[in-house]
Amino acid sequence: MLSIKNLHASVEGKEILKGINLEIKPGEVHAIMGPNGSGKSTLSQVLAGNEAYEVTSGEIQFNGKDLFELETEERAREGIFLAFQYPVEIPGVSNLQFLRTAVNAMRKHRGEPEMNAAEFMKTAREVSKQVDLNPEFLKRGVNEGFSGGEKKRNEVMQALLLEPKLAILDETDSGLDIDALKVAADGVNALRSEDRAILMVTHYQRLLNYIVPDHVHVLAGGRIIKSGGRELALELEEKGYGWLGIKDDDAQVAG
Amino acid sequence: MKPAPTLSSAFLTPGSQSLPQPLLDLRSQRGTALADMPLPTRKTENWKYSSRHLKLSDELATALPVKGKSGPALAVPGYHVVFHNGVMVPEASDYPDVDGITIQRFADLDDSLASELAERLDNTLDAKAAQLARLNSARFEDGLYIRLAPEAVLDQPLFVISETDACSSGSAYPRIYVDAGRHSQITLVEEYISLGDEPVLVNAVTEFTLADGAQVTSVRLSAEGENVQHLGATGVRQQAHSRFDSHCVGFGGPMRRHDLQVRLEQSGANCRLNGVVVTQGKQHYDNHTVIEHVAPHCDSEETYRNIAADQSHAVFNGRIHIHQDAQKSNANMSNKNLLLSTGAEIDTKPELEIYADDVKCAHGATIGQLDKQSIFYLVSRGVDRREANTLLTMAFINELVQQIPVESVRETTQVRLNQFIEQTFEEA
Ligand SMILES: Nc1ncnc2c1ncn2[C@@H]1O[C@H](COP(=O)(O)OP(=O)(O)O)[C@@H](O)[C@H]1O
Numbered sequence: 001m002l003s004i005k006n007l008h009a010s011v012e013g014k015e016i017l018k019g020i021n022l023e024i025k026p027g028e029v030h031a032i033m034g035p036n037g038s039g040k041s042t043l044s045q046v047l048a049g050n051e052a053y054e055v056t057s058g059e060i061q062f063n064g065k066d067l068f069e070l071e072t073e074e075r076a077r078e079g080i081f082l083a084f085q086y087p088v089e090i091p092g093v094s095n096l097q098f099l100r101t102a103v104n105a106m107r108k109h110r111g112e113p114e115m116n117a118a119e120f121m122k123t124a125r126e127v128s129k130q131v132d133l134n135p136e137f138l139k140r141g142v143n144e145g146f147s148g149g150e151k152k153r154n155e156v157m158q159a160l161l162l163e164p165k166l167a168i169l170d171e172t173d174s175g176l177d178i179d180a181l182k183v184a185a186d187g188v189n190a191l192r193s194e195d196r197a198i199l200m201v202t203h204y205q206r207l208l209n210y211i212v213p214d215h216v217h218v219l220a221g222g223r224i225i226k227s228g229g230r231e232l233a234l235e236l237e238e239k240g241y242g243w244l245g246i247k248d249d250d251a252q253v254a255g
Numbered sequence: 256m257k258p259a260p261t262l263s264s265a266f267l268t269p270g271s272q273s274l275p276q277p278l279l280d281l282r283s284q285r286g287t288a289l290a291d292m293p294l295p296t297r298k299t300e301n302w303k304y305s306s307r308h309l310k311l312s313d314e315l316a317t318a319l320p321v322k323g324k325s326g327p328a329l330a331v332p333g334y335h336v337v338f339h340n341g342v343m344v345p346e347a348s349d350y351p352d353v354d355g356i357t358i359q360r361f362a363d364l365d366d367s368l369a370s371e372l373a374e375r376l377d378n379t380l381d382a383k384a385a386q387l388a389r390l391n392s393a394r395f396e397d398g399l400y401i402r403l404a405p406e407a408v409l410d411q412p413l414f415v416i417s418e419t420d421a422c423s424s425g426s427a428y429p430r431i432y433v434d435a436g437r438h439s440q441i442t443l444v445e446e447y448i449s450l451g452d453e454p455v456l457v458n459a460v461t462e463f464t465l466a467d468g469a470q471v472t473s474v475r476l477s478a479e480g481e482n483v484q485h486l487g488a489t490g491v492r493q494q495a496h497s498r499f500d501s502h503c504v505g506f507g508g509p510m511r512r513h514d515l516q517v518r519l520e521q522s523g524a525n526c527r528l529n530g531v532v533v534t535q536g537k538q539h540y541d542n543h544t545v546i547e548h549v550a551p552h553c554d555s556e557e558t559y560r561n562i563a564a565d566q567s568h569a570v571f572n573g574r575i576h577i578h579q580d581a582q583k584s585n586a587n588m589s590n591k592n593l594l595l596s597t598g599a600e601i602d603t604k605p606e607l608e609i610y611a612d613d614v615k616c617a618h619g620a621t622i623g624q625l626d627k628q629s630i631f632y633l634v635s636r637g638v639d640r641r642e643a644n645t646l647l648t649m650a651f652i653n654e655l656v657q658q659i660p661v662e663s664v665r666e667t668t669q670v671r672l673n674q675f676i677e678q679t680f681e682e683a
Pocket residue numbers: 011012016034035036037038039040041042043052252253
């Protein structure tokens with residue numbers, strides 16, 4: 001489904017990703033772990049098409065298509081979804097209006113009829129309950145005044161509504177207390193299916209207690225330095241990143 | 256040095272509609288006073304950014320023909336008065352005749368009411384700050400006179416639809432005067448529209464006087480066609496504890512200007528002035544507001560938003576003048592601007608003049624662009640780029656649109672703004 005070959009990317013002239021290789025097949029759940037500053041969000045943003053990040057070399061195929069030929073909105077319609085590490089607050093655009101516009105854009109792309117306001121309201125209410133968000137949140141501005149945890153659950157809710165083929169979850173666990181973490185994990189598990197892949201990006205392994213990955217990769221200094229099964233995550237928890245020869249706090253990409 | 260251009264005498268000949276004698280007299284007096292009036296130039300302080308858009312060529316001087324019957328084919332809910340080229344069309348109007356509320360066209364006023372009105376017209380507007388409002392007084396051919404007796408309440412909004420026929424060049428001079436008695440209440444919706452696309456000039460003046468405790472809500476929509484120059488002025492004088500609530504929405508044009516002047520003359524008077532302006536192409540819009548805090552314990556709250564696309568030009572000049580006796584004044588002014596392209600221009604100038612020492616006065620002006628991260632967030636959900644831009648641009652003014660008090664006006668305004676903004680992103 002997703003095939004990344006020798007991906008290099010930079011921000012503001014500084015190289016962050018230094019040759020990433022990754023293969024993801026339908027139905028698989030992958031976890032990318034790594035210390036802060038190792039380039040996890042950069043990889044996620046590049047996949048979603050953020051123009052602030054410049055791809056300098058490498059290639060990415062998504063379901064047989066050259067990802068770099070697709071605009072951000074086209075990638076989304078082809079089934080790429082990114083749950084942001086830092087969801088953006090947009091006062092003045094109601095969450096409900098935003099979600100309905102997005103869902104209808106997807107439906108239109110798939111040749112399905114658009115949902116009217118009443119139909120959508122019903123669906124949105126159900127899904128918001130699924131992630132334990134009060135439906136009142138639908139009326140507020142997009143992420144406006146949401147707590148960190150509420151923003152993360154709003155991201156999971158969007159994933160559930162948009163039914164992507166590849167869901168990339170960038171630190172969806174951070175800032176959540178244990179109950180909220182379980183709710184978010186239940187949401188993500190509800191996404192799991194044979195034809196859908198999930199890429200979880202996380203600093204800690206605790207989310208992986210609830211969403212068990214098929215593959216774990218360690219990202220450091222802009223490269224995947226180790227890959228393995230779920231036991232790799234447990235090993236990392238036990239021994240820390242130091243075990244792999246990287247220190248957590250100075251693992252930033254060299255400038 | 257070249258002598259400054261003056262107002263052509265062609266502009267000082269009114270049309271031939273009949274009016275009561277006192278109003279005819281006032282008109283000719285104003286005409287005489289305007290002879291040789293210098294036209295604003297770049298050096299005229301309150302026209303600095305807009306004089307280059309003003310084109311008062313002689314063919315605009317002719318009064319547009321009055322068609323009497325037709326009137327616009329607009330379905331207006333509730334009470335409405337229709338003006339066609341500045342002259343009322345009774346057949347197309349529908350308004351109540353109730354005790355305590357007088358709604359009459361100028362042409363129908365009896366002599367005593369007409370001479371009382373002639374005394375009062377222009378008293379709310381500073382002639383220097385709104386020079387061109389005086390042109391209306393030299394030229395109006397009809398007008399709407401509204402008087403509310405003490406305690407009178409108009410139970411529904413009154414729409415004044417001012418339609419200009421742009422089928423030949425010329426000008427129209429719509430005029431409204433509202434005298435709101437003690438504790439009376441009225442909501443007035445002024446809507447300026449046009450038909451046809453010849454260049455025309457609309458010079459519209461509306462005045463409000465609010466007695467103690469009166470409450471006036473004013474909605475003003477300026478949405479004429481692409482060749483219409485609009486020079487509008489609104490003057491307001493407020494007595495004790497009166498409330499003036501204003502919502503102005505303006506769409507750009509070749510030359511669009513609105514002067515809004517509010518005088519808080521007695522303690523406890525308060526006003527809220529909201530304004531939204533959108534411009535695109537090579538359009539222009541200029542809002543000049545003045546709030547005079549004359550008396551102590553008055554509040555003013557002003558919020559204006561401009562959105563300029565393409566090579567268009569928007570201007571906001573907000574003056575707050577707190578007089579020496581106006582202690583405990585509370586004045587808030589905010590002007591935020593959104594530039595949708597690098598070719599657009601926005602000029603914003605808050606002017607505060609404060610002579611009292613115990614006042615609260617805050618002001619802020621910003622100019623920004625659409626936030627790239629927000630656009631990315633929206634399109635990353637599959638939302639069309641154009642729709643994302645439109646949503647974010649509407650978000651910039653939604654708060655003000657939501658405050659428009661009449662539901663039907665709020666909804667149509669929202670739809671029109673949305674269409675206008677969507678258009679600006681068409682080629683993007
Ligand atoms: N938009 C940006 N502008 C400038 N530097 C950035 C930007 N995004 C990321 N970086 C830098 O790139 C490096 C990797 O960041 P990031 O991908 O966010 O790491 P992670 O998500 O693994 O913590 C860091 O040094 C960070 O400062």
